[in-house]
Amino acid sequence: MSARKVSAVMPVHNGATYLSAAIDSVICQTHEDFELIIVDDGSSDATADIVAGYSDSRVRCIRLEKSGLVAALNAGLQHAAGAYIARMDADDICYPDRFSVQVAELEGRQELGLVCSDIVRIDVDGNDIGAESFRGLDSDVLRDGLLYKKAIKPVVHPTVMMRREVYERVGGYRRYHCAEDHDYWLRCVDRYGFSRIARPLLRYRVNDQGVSRTKSAEQMASAMMSAINYEVHLFTKTDLYSEHVDLWTATLACLRVEEIPELAMAASSFQEIKGAVRAKQPWSVAKASVRGIARSGMNWLPGEQLRRKREAVTRLVRTVVGSL
Numbered sequence: 001m002s003a004r005k006v007s008a009v010m011p012v013h014n015g016a017t018y019l020s021a022a023i024d025s026v027i028c029q030t031h032e033d034f035e036l037i038i039v040d041d042g043s044s045d046a047t048a049d050i051v052a053g054y055s056d057s058r059v060r061c062i063r064l065e066k067s068g069l070v071a072a073l074n075a076g077l078q079h080a081a082g083a084y085i086a087r088m089d090a091d092d093i094c095y096p097d098r099f100s101v102q103v104a105e106l107e108g109r110q111e112l113g114l115v116c117s118d119i120v121r122i123d124v125d126g127n128d129i130g131a132e133s134f135r136g137l138d139s140d141v142l143r144d145g146l147l148y149k150k151a152i153k154p155v156v157h158p159t160v161m162m163r164r165e166v167y168e169r170v171g172g173y174r175r176y177h178c179a180e181d182h183d184y185w186l187r188c189v190d191r192y193g194f195s196r197i198a199r200p201l202l203r204y205r206v207n208d209q210g211v212s213r214t215k216s217a218e219q220m221a222s223a224m225m226s227a228i229n230y231e232v233h234l235f236t237k238t239d240l241y242s243e244h245v246d247l248w249t250a251t252l253a254c255l256r257v258e259e260i261p262e263l264a265m266a267a268s269s270f271q272e273i274k275g276a277v278r279a280k281q282p283w284s285v286a287k288a289s290v291r292g293i294a295r296s297g298m299n300w301l302p303g304e305q306l307r308r309k310r311e312a313v314t315r316l317v318r319t320v321v322g323s324l
Contacts, residue, residue, distance in 0.1 A: 004107075006034040006099050006161070007082030011072035015090035016046040018205065021126075022090050027056055031099035034058060036088075039076045042066030070180050074172035085167055089158040091205040093122070098201040102161040105197055113192025114162040116155045117201035124207050132156070132204075137196035143189045146182060147227050148310040151302050155194070157181040159202045166192055174241060178215045179222035183241075186230045217256075217264040224259070224313055225252050231317045236324050247323065251316055259312045266305050 008026055012019060026036045038051055038061045051061045062075055077085065084103060088094065098117070105115045118133040134154040145152040166188060176183040185194075228251060229240050240248040 002033050003083055004031075004033050004103060005082040006031065006084045006086050006103065007076075007080035008034060008036045008086045008088045008099075009039065009073065009076030009080060010036060010088040010090055011039045011041055011069055011076060012043065012047055012090035013041040013066070013069075013072075014043045014045045014047060016043070016050055018091035019047060019050050021093055022088065023051075023054060023059065025092075025094040025096075026088060027054075027059070028096050029094065029099045030097050031103060034086075034099060035060065035080075035082060037062065037076045037079055038090075039064065039072040041068070041072040068175075070173045070175050073180070077167055077172050080164070080167070083164050084161055085164060086161040087158045089205075091207070092158050093126075093203040093205075095201045095203070099161070101197060101199075101201060105195065106161065106163060109193070109195065111193045112195050113166045114160055114188060115195050115197060116159040116161075117197040118199055119156050119159060119202050119204040120200045121206050122203045124205065126203075126205075128203075129206065131200060133198065133200075134196055135198060137194055139189050139192070139194050142185060142194050146186050146189065147230070148224075148306055148313060151306045154196055155181070155185060156202070156204060158204065162188075162192075176222040176226050176241075178219035179226060182223040183226035183229070186226055216267060217260050220264060220267065221252060221256050221260050224255055224309060227313045228255075228316050228320065231313065232320050232324075235317070235321050238324060240320065244324070247320060251320055255312065255316065259308070263305060263308060 010022065010026075015022075023036065023038070026034070036059045038059065040047055040051065040061055040063045042065050048061075048063070051059070060079075062079060064072060064075060067075075084106060086099065086102070102115050102117070106112055116137075118131065120131050121129045123129050134152070137154045141150070141152070142154060144150040145154060169191065170184070170187050173180040174183055188194075225248070229248070233239055238244065240251070
C-alpha cells in the first residue's frame with residue numbers, strides 16, 4: 001500500500017445523469033495516486049454502462065443488489081486499499097486539487113484523523129448558487145454541533161477524507177437512516193481531530209430529490225437518536241444501537257411521535273423562507289414568513305429549533321439511563 005494513496009468511495013443508485021461529471025472530476029485530480037471505488041447499488045439506469053466506458057485502471061466498480069446507502073458505503077470501505085479514504089457522491093464535482101490539498105493537510109497535522117472542506121453549491125444544471133464556509137472547526141466545536149448545543153453543521157459528508165486508521169478503529173457506517181454520517185462523526189469525535197479546510201474543494205449539487213428535502217423527518221429522527229445514543233454511552237458505557245436494540249427502537253418511536261412532526265414542520269418552514277431569501281424575492285420571503293408563523297409559530301427560528309432538539313435529547317437520555 002502506497003503511503004499517499006487515496007481510496008475514493010462513491011456509492012451510486014440510478015445516478016447516470018451526473019455520474020460522468022463526478023467520475024471525470026476524480027480522474028482529473030492532480031494527486032494521481034488514487035483508486036476510485038464506485039459501488040453500484042442496484043441501478044437500473046445507464047449507470048453500469050457509463051462506468052464500463054472508463055478504461056482507467058484506477059476506476060473499479062462493485063455491483064450490489066439494491067441494499068441501501070449504508071451497505072454501499074461499507075462495501076466500498078471494505079475494498080479500499082489506500083492510506084487515506086475520501087467520500088464522494090455521484091452527483092458532485094471535485095476541484096482538481098482536492099486530494100492534494102487534503103492529503104497535505106493530513107500529512108502536515110498528525111493530530112488530525114479527518115478533514116473536510118468548504119463547498120460551492122450548484123443547482124441541477126451546474127450553476128453556482130452560493131458558497132458555504134465555516135471557520136474554527138475542531139473536535140469540541142463539532143461535538144457541540146452534533147449534540148445540538150450549537151446551531152452548526154460544519155461537516156459536509158462528501159467533502160471528507162480520513163486516515164485509514166480511523167476506519168480500522170471505528171469501523172463502518174451503521175444504519176442510522178439518512179443520518180449515518182451524524183452517527184459516524186460522534187463515534188470519531190472523542191478519538192480523532194477534525195479540521196475544515198478554509199477553501200472550497202467540492203461543488204455540491206442541490207436538488208429536490210436529495211435526502212434533506214425528501215426524507216427530512218427521518219433524517220432528523222435518526223440524527224437525534226445518534227446524539228441520544230452518544231450521551232447514554234457517556235453515562236453508562238452502553239451502546240443502545242448494538243446492545244439494547246429494543247430500547248433503541250422504542251426511544252426512536254417515542255421521538256418520532258412526540259417531537260419530530262412539529263420539528264419537521266418548523267424546519268420545512270425555515271427552508272422555505274431561506275430559499276426565498278437566496279432567490280432574492282422579497283415578496284416570496286414575506287409570504288413564506290407568514291406561512292411559517294401560521295404553521296409553526298416562532299418554532300421555525302433556527303435557535304428555537306435547536307433549543308427544542310437539545311431539550312428532547314436531554315429528556316430522552318434521562319429516561320433511557322433510568323431504565324438501564
